[in-house]
Amino acid sequence: MPDTDTLTTAKPPFDVDQIRAEFPVLSQTVHGKPLIYLDNAATTQKPRRVIEKVRQFDSEEYGTVRRGSYRLSERATQMFEDVRHKVAGLFNAASHKEIIFTSGTTQAINLVAYSFGKAFVKAGDEIIISNIEHHANTVPWQVLCEDRGAHLKVIPVNDRGELIMEEYQKLLSPKTRIVSVNHVSNALGTVNPIKEITRLAHEAGAKVLIDGAQSTPHMKIDVQDIDCDFYTFSGHKMYAPSGIGGLYGKYDVLKEMPPYVTGGDMIRHVTLEKTLYADPPARFEAGTPAITQVMGLGEAIDYLQEIGLDKIAEYEHALLEYGTRLLSEIDGLNIVGTAAHKASILSFHIDVIHPHDVVTLLDQDGIAVRGGHHCAQPTMQRFCVPATTRASASFYNKYEELDVLAASVRRAIKLFS
């Protein structure tokens, strides 16, 4: 058993205190203790510049987009489309036309399941997901399969929470229409080999969707290198406001897909008899979008790129390793999800305490963690636990906060023993 005193910590590649000072939420106390926010896999806090951008836009620049031909609207439209370019740049998409704004990953996956499904999935076809998906990447496909008479196949995982690639290859067939897996598992933290998953799916003639809700805040994403057909993200998990996110889709694939939601702004021409649809991305953006939130997203992207996603990934990995070592030393605690490649998510199970009691007790020490099934009940079933406690770290967290987490867990176990 390693001795805590000898645990080494890599020096962060930036000044973490300076970063923390940019997040107003983090400076408060909870139950008289400094807040230790470790529920970043659920949602992230907002830096002051994102908060300020949203306030400033609404105070000085707000106007409708893609409709008005007056100054306010034209300026807002320009700013709105600039953010689309920023998103395309962040993920290295070939064109900004490949970026569709949605409310987040859930809506993005539903869009693809409905639209791609309507055009390309028929009775007897197969769709592949994995055993460690969020419900948002499970239920839309179940609904589609039920609707079309298609079949859902599931890639199994090993005891470490890694996809079993041999089994995946066996599931692929000429009947496979789409493979939809996450880049990073929200419940376990596993980083999946999505490039290989995509290559194999393409060999079988299937399209690929990667759920990037958990990966986009932690690492650099290059959709052209991955070669996936779709990639989704949620702004609120990457330091932007809630209610905004998006879908990347290869343009050639998007242009063959029918609309998902219909209405204003997604049309080319409407008569009472027939409607011609606009080209992507407008085809998939009916109605007035989340204009203000898009501005916040643009600011968050600038912020992340200024810090550097490589530096973020490096430091968060150091936090993961440190936290993993601290928690592994605790008797009666089992880490659920021990993949070789992980993002900074620590899901664990304590023999003597139910996760909801753990969460309440940790909250007494000012620590915010999630307890529950993490909207991934099939994952919990695979690991034979009703729920886990999950601590998920961001680059604004500190090694010392993980020390407090470990001490608080020990204290909770002592109370229950």
Place this chain on the structure above:
Amino acid sequence: MSYDNELYQQVILDHNKKPRNFREMPEATHSCHGFNPLCGDDYTVYLKINAEDVIEDVSFMGSGCAISKASSSLMTGFLKGKKVDETKMVFGEFHKMVLGEMDPDQQEHHLGKLALFKGIREFPSRIKCASLSWHSMIGALEKDETITTE
């Protein structure tokens, strides 16, 4: 080292560790399965009620957090020998207490040691943990097979 709240008291920890009346009851006259889909608490409450409407026996089985298990355990101990009408009145008082609408230190009540759950009102997300088996017990009396709290 102590926590400054009244939630995890020794009695609650004890009933979580060693739940009383924690068994199935094949001869039950009434039973109901209670489930909280949000947190996964899952219990079945069994009642054996005689011709005089007295609860002769009461038990529970299932799994969940310490609060739900201790609350179920203490409930079963409390209900044994009570009249059905009385249980409904006590359920009303218990429910008001956990919601913070009744303070057992200030107001008259019939809750006995169940009053130790009054601390739950400080923890809104845990109220359903404390009340799940009570809802199941009422569900059993009303011949519901399953109830859920959301």
